[in-house]
Amino acid sequence: xxxxxxxxxxxxxxxxxxxxxxxxxxxxxxxxxxxxxxxxxxxxxxxxxxxxxxxxxxxxxxxxxxxxxxxxxxxxxxxxxxxxxxxxxxxxxxxxxxxxxxxxxxxxxxxxxxxxxxxxxxxxxxxxxxxxxxxxxxxxxxxxxxxxxxxxxxxxxxxxxxxxxxxxxxxxxxxxxxxxxxxxxxxxxxxxxxxxxxxxxxxxxxxxxxxxxxxxxxxxxxxxxxxxxxxxxxxxxxxxxxxxxxxxxxxxxxxxxxxxxxxxxxxxxxxxxxxxxxxxxxxxxxxxxxxxxxxxxxxxxxxxxxxxxxxxxxxxxxxxxxxxxxxxxxxxxxxxxxxxxxxxxxxxxxxxxxxxxxxxxxxxxxxxxxxxxxxxxxxxxxxxxxxxxxxxxxxxxxxxxxxxxxxxxxxxxxxxxxxxxxxxxxxxxxxxxxxxxxxxxxxxxxxxxxxxxxxxxxxxxxxxxxxxxx
Amino acid sequence: xxxxxxxxxxxxxxxxxxxxxxxxxxxxxxxxxxxxxxxxxxxxxxxxxxxxxxxxxxxxxxxxxxxxxxxxxxxxxxxxxxxxxxxxxxxxxxxxxxxxxxxxxxxxxxxxxxxxxxxxxxxxxxxxxxxxxxxxxxxxxxxxxxxxxxxxxxxxxxxxxxxxxxxxxxxxxxxxxxxxxxxxxxxxxxxxxxxxxxxxxxxxxxxxxxxxxxxxxxxxxxxxxxxxxxxxxxxxxxxxxxxxxxxxxxxxxxxxxxxxxxxxxxxxxxxxxxxxxxxxxxxxxxxxxxxxxxxxxxxxxxxxxxxxxxxxxxxxxxxxxxxxxxxxxxxxxxxxxxxxxxxxxxxxxxxxxxxxxxxxxxxxxxxxxxxxxxxxxxxxxxxxxxxxxxxxxxxxxxxxxxxxxxxxxxxxxxxxxxxxxxxxxxxxxxxxxxxxxxxxxxxxxxxxxxxxxxxxxxxxxxxxxxxxxx
Numbered sequence: 001x002x003x004x005x006x007x008x009x010x011x012x013x014x015x016x017x018x019x020x021x022x023x024x025x026x027x028x029x030x031x032x033x034x035x036x037x038x039x040x041x042x043x044x045x046x047x048x049x050x051x052x053x054x055x056x057x058x059x060x061x062x063x064x065x066x067x068x069x070x071x072x073x074x075x076x077x078x079x080x081x082x083x084x085x086x087x088x089x090x091x092x093x094x095x096x097x098x099x100x101x102x103x104x105x106x107x108x109x110x111x112x113x114x115x116x117x118x119x120x121x122x123x124x125x126x127x128x129x130x131x132x133x134x135x136x137x138x139x140x141x142x143x144x145x146x147x148x149x150x151x152x153x154x155x156x157x158x159x160x161x162x163x164x165x166x167x168x169x170x171x172x173x174x175x176x177x178x179x180x181x182x183x184x185x186x187x188x189x190x191x192x193x194x195x196x197x198x199x200x201x202x203x204x205x206x207x208x209x210x211x212x213x214x215x216x217x218x219x220x221x222x223x224x225x226x227x228x229x230x231x232x233x234x235x236x237x238x239x240x241x242x243x244x245x246x247x248x249x250x251x252x253x254x255x256x257x258x259x260x261x262x263x264x265x266x267x268x269x270x271x272x273x274x275x276x277x278x279x280x281x282x283x284x285x286x287x288x289x290x291x292x293x294x295x296x297x298x299x300x301x302x303x304x305x306x307x308x309x310x311x312x313x314x315x316x317x318x319x320x321x322x323x324x325x326x327x328x329x330x331x332x333x334x335x336x337x338x339x340x341x342x343x344x345x346x347x348x349x350x351x352x353x354x355x356x357x358x359x360x361x362x363x364x365x366x367x368x369x370x371x372x373x374x375x376x377x378x379x380x381x382x383x384x385x386x387x388x389x390x391x392x393x394x395x396x397x398x399x400x401x402x403x404x405x406x407x408x409x410x411x412x413x414x415x416x417x418x419x420x421x422x423x424x425x426x427x428x429x430x431x432x433x434x435x436x437x438x439x440x441x442x443x444x445x446x447x448x449x450x451x452x453x454x455x456x457x458x459x460x461x462x463x464x465x466x467x468x469x470x
Numbered sequence: 471x472x473x474x475x476x477x478x479x480x481x482x483x484x485x486x487x488x489x490x491x492x493x494x495x496x497x498x499x500x501x502x503x504x505x506x507x508x509x510x511x512x513x514x515x516x517x518x519x520x521x522x523x524x525x526x527x528x529x530x531x532x533x534x535x536x537x538x539x540x541x542x543x544x545x546x547x548x549x550x551x552x553x554x555x556x557x558x559x560x561x562x563x564x565x566x567x568x569x570x571x572x573x574x575x576x577x578x579x580x581x582x583x584x585x586x587x588x589x590x591x592x593x594x595x596x597x598x599x600x601x602x603x604x605x606x607x608x609x610x611x612x613x614x615x616x617x618x619x620x621x622x623x624x625x626x627x628x629x630x631x632x633x634x635x636x637x638x639x640x641x642x643x644x645x646x647x648x649x650x651x652x653x654x655x656x657x658x659x660x661x662x663x664x665x666x667x668x669x670x671x672x673x674x675x676x677x678x679x680x681x682x683x684x685x686x687x688x689x690x691x692x693x694x695x696x697x698x699x700x701x702x703x704x705x706x707x708x709x710x711x712x713x714x715x716x717x718x719x720x721x722x723x724x725x726x727x728x729x730x731x732x733x734x735x736x737x738x739x740x741x742x743x744x745x746x747x748x749x750x751x752x753x754x755x756x757x758x759x760x761x762x763x764x765x766x767x768x769x770x771x772x773x774x775x776x777x778x779x780x781x782x783x784x785x786x787x788x789x790x791x792x793x794x795x796x797x798x799x800x801x802x803x804x805x806x807x808x809x810x811x812x813x814x815x816x817x818x819x820x821x822x823x824x825x826x827x828x829x830x831x832x833x834x835x836x837x838x839x840x841x842x843x844x845x846x847x848x849x850x851x852x853x854x855x856x857x858x859x860x861x862x863x864x865x866x867x868x869x870x871x872x873x874x875x876x877x878x879x880x881x882x883x884x885x886x887x888x889x890x891x892x893x894x895x896x897x898x899x900x901x902x903x904x905x906x907x908x909x910x911x912x913x914x915x916x917x918x919x920x921x922x923x924x925x926x927x928x929x930x931x932x933x934x935x936x937x938x939x940x
Contacts, residue, residue, distance in 0.1 A: 178518075373900060449900040
């Protein structure tokens, strides 16, 4: 064995030459070193250093998730409203206030159950969860034979065979898509419309494979929709392992039955609130750059990524700007929207408020794709994104990679209808659907550095837009 | 509340226009669409689709980590040698064989203990772990007053005050560095040389703040070194929370004592093995493109990221090439190196073997920075990296971002001394030191998709190099 000294020298050389070199150009801005932008470069560096040293985004996320799941209408959602209002006041933001929005109040009720009874294997419990908005089953549950389909086309071919059955939509997300949101978009229709389409064919229940790329025991819920005039039947999601087991057992025993007990209920709507705070612009206070996420979450976990992260991003971004002593020309506003998950009323009521009549929203940046490593910004149409390219190097210097055409999310979409430029923070999506709408969306799955990098990027972009306009 | 139908339409529009658009250019190759490269483009796509559909990298990682921690000289390390040899044979690789290398056999011994005894707080247990290569304490432990330093300069200024004391190196990794390996490089010297430098000043022990950017209760071990002729004193790492507690208590009670009990021991060296398998080149079999990681790990966890991931990457990459029916002109070889962590003998003995005399290693690709989202390849010097830029678009199409100058890791460094082009797979580093060398480096911290993307990238690069040469 050669001596450890030589080996350590070798390690030393490797660190200096090999590992550090590839990122040594982090703060070089060749190709965009015009003097008028040196100030932004210095500001980006300053915000980066401050953010990475202090990492308050993770502390904000701890506060938000500390109340637990925040489904619209729940006391936890209201607690989160109060906590974030308090955080904004403690930060010394201007014009901190709440804006009312009516929200649904659906509750899951007591423990849910799902079970397969087959001739070969007896009765086996599987993890299920009611899909948001579903009606309950009878109190003793329902039990019926099952028909497995991969699509609505297959459903439509069933004819009478669907009658009295539970329709089992077993459509996996496509693992071959790099952008997991694309894979989600390709399968989410069965969760949203599965029950109502099944009911049209006389089915008594709908069971939907969970929307995740992992094989595990967690049901992933989300919103569903009943069409007016179509009989309402109960709908549940089943974990991916449960779905695979059911599919396997169906091949051996097509006559097996599936049982499920759901005790969810729709209560009266409640009044909840968007939480708003800002740094008032020094020259054009009526022109607004908005940053936001949504406070409400699904009820199976405290929604750390969806969308505690987006709220923490926005709060930390506005703190970084304020505490860096920056005085933006235009107003930078943080909005914690209520009710993205159960109908999007917060975003609509924000735009409809009479307060908006005296305001011009130039741009809105939404974070609602998790607290993972931020890759880039999705910015308006191709022409607008091209204009933003001149700033790409700023964001590359703080760890991001690109600016591309695209937009934000559900909360700011109504602003877009009024001409506001919509921007989305785009973190890497590989891990998002591991946790999305399931019991796994907890703070332990969030890395404080990845989260902070998103907040830093939003702070830098919001500040530049507040100075430059759109 | 507006109707759910409108809201769902809105969601639908957002998905189609906003979320999917930013990545819709995934497989476009503008600027590098020359016909001679269409084959590589098609191959990259094919490997990507196969990899993401099958995701065997995670299965290989399960197998490797199933044996537990794999410290050199341990029976688990030997079990991993056998398991990976078997995997290569089952894969139908050519010339599967083992190559011997002598490895140290240091063992941690029984449960370790650390405790702070201060006037105000009594005795408090804190998490410690012997640093790899440390001698044991007396069987009842040692206990002594503590001097906290942040650097060797501070140590050198202590003079007689170090005598008979435990030197507590409380130097945190710098959170302001985007590349966490740079932050590691700035603090690792205290772990490696802390004991021997402290001993020169008459200290009786060394205690080193764990090398992680998280605040938690996990000690992070690693290798240390005693200088010849300097008294050997025991050295332990302490969790970051333990280090912060000790530092706080020292401010209140500078006379407090720190106790630690370590029962580690250096046993006789053992003979272990590198594991080698390949796809023999169809035209120039003697010219080799090597891919590798290291099988050994530290002993506090099964080393899922360090470096189970690198082994899984290499195994999956060579499987993807083979099962895609590709017949590379040059030989593509996977090497599971033994003993990267405890002296690097595997890499040196690989180069020194007489088998190498009939071989020319054109390039070696190492994966030893974890199984996270792959960002790019670090490739040789600036000139070489520039040449590789023409292939950057291939890798951008499979989710990576860049090719930059840089290199591999410890295992392939000896090949570099012989002129082989060294290449490192560079995943994102934000989460790496959360787990590195600690009890947290377990398979649950690995995302199968992130891991697979690294294997796919290595497969594509190895295949292109095997066709094109360097």
